[in-house]
Amino acid sequence: MKLERLISIIYKLLNHEVLSASRLAEEFQVSPRTIYRDIDAICAAGFPVVSYQGTNGGYGIMDGYKMDKSLLGSYDVNSLITVLRSLSTVFEDKRAQGTIERLQTIGPEHQAASLSVDLETCRTEPDALPHLRTAIAERKVVRFDYIDVKNERTNRDMEPLSLHYKYRNWYIHGFCRTRRDYREFRLSRLTNLFVTQETFEPHDEMPEAAALSNKGWQDPMEDVVIRVDAEALAEAMDQFNQVNKQFHADGSMTMRIPVYRPLEARWLWTILLSFGSGAEVLEPPALRGILKEQLQHALKLYKDV
Structure with a gap:
C-alpha cells in the first residue's frame, strides 16, 4: 500500500505545480506526518521534489523535470486518456483516474483534446454498472429481475464474468444459475439488482462472449x-x-x-x-x-x- 501511495504521489506532483501536505493527506487518508515521510522517501529515490513555503505552499517537482516520453507517442497517450476518462466517469473508478494522471505526465503539453467519448448509461439502473463490476472483480453472485424479449419477468441468480458495451447498450455476460447455462443480459431490462456475499469459482469451460451473442443466429438475415x-x-x-x-x-x-x-x-x-x-x-x-x-x-x- 505504501509503495502504491508513493507512486501515486509522484505522478500527482508531476501533474500539478504545487500540492500541500494536508491536501495529499486528505486524499490518501493518512496523516500529514506520513506524507512528510513519503516526501522524504521520494527525494531519497532521486526525484527532485521542491518545498514551497507560505500560504499556498506545498510540494512540487523541479521545473524542467519530465518523464521519458519515448514509450508512447502523443496519439497513443491521448487515445488512452480519452477512453479511460469515459470509463472512470461511468464506473466512478478512482484507479482509472490515477492512471489518467500518470499518462498525462508523458502526454503532450497544452494540447486540447480532439476526441471525446460519452458512454451512454441512462439505459441502466443508476448503480448497476459499478455494482456489477465490483461483483465481477470479487467473484460474487448477483441476483436480479429480468424482462426478456417476450416481456416475461423472471428472477435470476448469476455468476457475472464480464461487461460489454455494444449496439448502444450495456450487457452482462456470465453463468445463469437459473438456466444452468451461460447467458447474456441487457442491462436496460434488468431491475432490483442485488450483489450477494456468496462467492463462486469460474467453471472449467467458459464460452467467449462473442460466441454467446451469436448463439442461435445461424439463420440468414x-x-x-x-x-x-x-x-x-x-x-x-x-x-x-x-x-x-x-x-x-x-x-x-x-x-x-x-x-x-x-x-x-x-x-x-x-x-x-x-x-x-x-x-x-x-x-x-x-x-x-x-x-x-x-x-x-x-x-x-x-x-x-
Missing part, C-alpha cells in the same frame, strides 16, 4: 425495405446508419435493412412505428400487416379521445 419521407431522413439515418440507402429526386429515401427474423423483432417494430407517417414498410408484406395490427391496438387506447 432478411431484408426489410422501407421508404422514408424527406422530413424523417435524419431520424431514420440515426437509427439505421450502416445500411444500403438510395436517395430519390423528391427528397425521400429507400433503405434496405438486414434483420434477423424481422417478424419476431419487436425492437424493429418499435423503431418503425416511431417514425409515424414519415416511413412506410415496403417489404416484407407480412411485416406491414404486423405494424397495421400494432397501430390498431394503439388506437383502441384512445378511442374516447
Whole structure:
C-alpha cells in the first residue's frame, strides 16, 4: 500500500505545480506526518521534489523535470486518456483516474483534446454498472429481475464474468444459475439488482462472449425495405446508419435493412412505428400487416379521445 501511495504521489506532483501536505493527506487518508515521510522517501529515490513555503505552499517537482516520453507517442497517450476518462466517469473508478494522471505526465503539453467519448448509461439502473463490476472483480453472485424479449419477468441468480458495451447498450455476460447455462443480459431490462456475499469459482469451460451473442443466429438475415419521407431522413439515418440507402429526386429515401427474423423483432417494430407517417414498410408484406395490427391496438387506447 505504501509503495502504491508513493507512486501515486509522484505522478500527482508531476501533474500539478504545487500540492500541500494536508491536501495529499486528505486524499490518501493518512496523516500529514506520513506524507512528510513519503516526501522524504521520494527525494531519497532521486526525484527532485521542491518545498514551497507560505500560504499556498506545498510540494512540487523541479521545473524542467519530465518523464521519458519515448514509450508512447502523443496519439497513443491521448487515445488512452480519452477512453479511460469515459470509463472512470461511468464506473466512478478512482484507479482509472490515477492512471489518467500518470499518462498525462508523458502526454503532450497544452494540447486540447480532439476526441471525446460519452458512454451512454441512462439505459441502466443508476448503480448497476459499478455494482456489477465490483461483483465481477470479487467473484460474487448477483441476483436480479429480468424482462426478456417476450416481456416475461423472471428472477435470476448469476455468476457475472464480464461487461460489454455494444449496439448502444450495456450487457452482462456470465453463468445463469437459473438456466444452468451461460447467458447474456441487457442491462436496460434488468431491475432490483442485488450483489450477494456468496462467492463462486469460474467453471472449467467458459464460452467467449462473442460466441454467446451469436448463439442461435445461424439463420440468414432478411431484408426489410422501407421508404422514408424527406422530413424523417435524419431520424431514420440515426437509427439505421450502416445500411444500403438510395436517395430519390423528391427528397425521400429507400433503405434496405438486414434483420434477423424481422417478424419476431419487436425492437424493429418499435423503431418503425416511431417514425409515424414519415416511413412506410415496403417489404416484407407480412411485416406491414404486423405494424397495421400494432397501430390498431394503439388506437383502441384512445378511442374516447
